Amino acid sequence: KAGVTQTPRYLIKTRGQQVTLSCSPISGHRSVSWYQQTPGQGLQFLFEYFSETQRNKGNFPGRFSGRQFSNSRSEMNVSTLELGDSALYLCASKLGSFDQETQYFGPGTRLLVL
């Protein structure tokens, strides 16, 4: 079974630009969560999508948004990029069944904002 895939793996943008990251969950998984990982802040939860609906949301500004498609693939968008948005963005998938959930991560997208 293929794991969680994320594209692109690396990205360089400049301040003020916007970026879209993509995540394909493990086949059969309906929940996709996004995280930002930085050396100073660790793993910070952005949001979770389940069946195309946002189910949980972290404490990030509105510049960070996401969506999920009917095939459970998810995209994350960051508008008006700031230098502090440089981070490893991780996507994780799980069944979403509320019962003994196990969450699996993708390899991440490393974003550098100049």
Next chain:
Amino acid sequence: GQQLNQSPQSMFIQEGEDVSMNCTSSSIFNTWLWYKQEPGEGPVLLIALYKAGELTSNGRLTAQFGITRKDSFLNISASIPSDVGIYFCAGQQVGNQFYFGTGTSLTVIP
């Protein structure tokens, strides 16, 4: 958001030694997961725990779900150089997001 207290923050050990780390929370969790992350990669799931008191092994790794449901422990026996990495715990209440520990950085000296 909530973050779990994970300790120690870093460990430098000799090859062959055993390792212990733990995570504590002020909240009760229904699920505890342990991950290992290597540079430039996403975290890889090591062990999943779903029941208070549960003890689960994966090779040289053993993890326990604390009786109070507010903590979890990970032990690595007879460490080897490829154990190097950052170990994270994650806890979840049913239907909620996962909360993560701050990580334990493990260095194994050959």
